[in-house]
Amino acid sequence: MxxxxxxxxxxxxxxxxxxxxxxxxxxxxxxxxxxxxxxxxxxxxxxxxxxxxxxxxxxxxxxxxxxxxxxxxxxxxxSDLFVGHHHHFHCNQCGATHTLQANPMLETMIDTVAAKENFSPRSHQLEIHGLCGQCAGQPA
Amino acid sequence: MxxxxxxxxxxxxxxxxxxxxxxxxxxxxxxxxxxxxxxxxxxxxxxxxxxxxxxxxxxxxxxxxxxxxxxxxxxxxxSDLFVGHHHHFHCNQCGATHTLQANPMLETMIDTVAAKENFSPRSHQLEIHGLCGQCAGQPA
DNA sequence: GATATATTTGCAAATTTGTCGCAATTATAT
DNA sequence: ATATAATTGCGACAAATTTGCAAATATATC
Structure with missing residues (x-):
């Protein structure tokens, strides 16, 4: 609960x-x-x-x-404690926001990039913008 | 100029x-x-x-x-027009915001992750939160 | 359960942030 | 140098966020 x-x-x-x-x-x-x-x-x-x-x-x-x-x-x-870690994809055309599954390799690389510059990463947030499948199919 | x-x-x-x-x-x-x-x-x-x-x-x-x-x-x-593409690291303790060099492999992976779910990525924004080198050294 | 103690809330007022209309100023092209 | 259109500063608002403090409430203890 x-x-x-x-x-x-x-x-x-x-x-x-x-x-x-x-x-x-x-x-x-x-x-x-x-x-x-x-x-x-x-x-x-x-x-x-x-x-x-x-x-x-x-x-x-x-x-x-x-x-x-x-x-x-x-x-x-x-937070991720209550809903799994995920990223967001925002469609520039229809405005919808989709969630993207966390990808272990990507997550690791993000932490590595920060650590390389002497930072101690605790959390991160990735937002991708572009066109979703539907909108990419039928251009404006 | x-x-x-x-x-x-x-x-x-x-x-x-x-x-x-x-x-x-x-x-x-x-x-x-x-x-x-x-x-x-x-x-x-x-x-x-x-x-x-x-x-x-x-x-x-x-x-x-x-x-x-x-x-x-x-x-x-x-914007990226004046400074190259980069990400940010935000220190939870001192509040400073530092820039992180864009890492080609990371950028590619981000696009790949989006493409895999049938999205066409155009841009993205990555913010990492944690402790900067200084603050990690001398805890509150 | 009732009670003591420390935390937490609601309220009202203060501060901080962001916006607007308009007359005066300033940049651009002639 | 001048005309014209864009832009600024100012003061007054409006909205968002914070703060102090007395009253209310949760937790641990009896």
Missing amino acids: HHDSLHALLVKEKLSLTRPRRIIFDLLLHKDPQSMQVLISRAANKVDRATIYRTIELFERLGIVHRLNIGWKYKIEL | HHDSLHALLVKEKLSLTRPRRIIFDLLLHKDPQSMQVLISRAANKVDRATIYRTIELFERLGIVHRLNIGWKYKIEL
Whole structure:
């Protein structure tokens, strides 16, 4: 059960699983990445704005959520701990976002490239833009 | 000379290379990605805040600069037109953003991974997060 | 369960970021 | 040098994010 993992992560840091934290976690569960605006409005009357910012900041620090770059804005999604590691492909034509399976060799190479320059990689994010199969077939 | 390319890009759109635009371009030249805050303060007394926002928006539209989402905020850097293709490493501790040389093998593999799922990749963006050499040496 | 303790929340106010209209200024072509 | 169209700075807004603090709530202990 996902709530157990969440609880465990919090307890490990001597933090508690409060009502607002559970609500925010649930807003993210089984959903596509969401903007702050959307999270705030979906939690309206249940969780205060300030609490949402504080919670997302905490969740990110604990590796529970992840900020995703989509165009200019960022969106929040649960981290690899709750959904497998993956990348995104954005179609420039139809605008769809597809997920790409993590590829072990690619993942390794990414870490290697960073380590080579004396960095200690913890996580990464890869976004590919182009044309999806459908759109490539029938040009505009 | 970089200013010539900048001028050419502007002229092509019937726009002019003004003092503020040159100043902002110079603030970006040969520097790591910078936040708006930093740009605004570095340009203090020379260019108005509103002009900086308008100029960055214009530069982005013309493909002169590129916006990176880093944490809550974003940072601006010159596009691949002025600096070769590269990736970024963001230090979770000190907040610095470093550039990583593009690695031909890695680039190829990224395209291959996308092609394998029937996508036609055009561009991509890779952000690695972790600890930079300095911060890894002396933990918090 | 009830209680003590430390954490966490909601609220309201402050700060920071980003936008807009418009008169004054500046670049470009003539 | 001048006309014309683009561009800037300014001040006022509007939106996004942060902060301090008293009240509420979770957790461990009895």
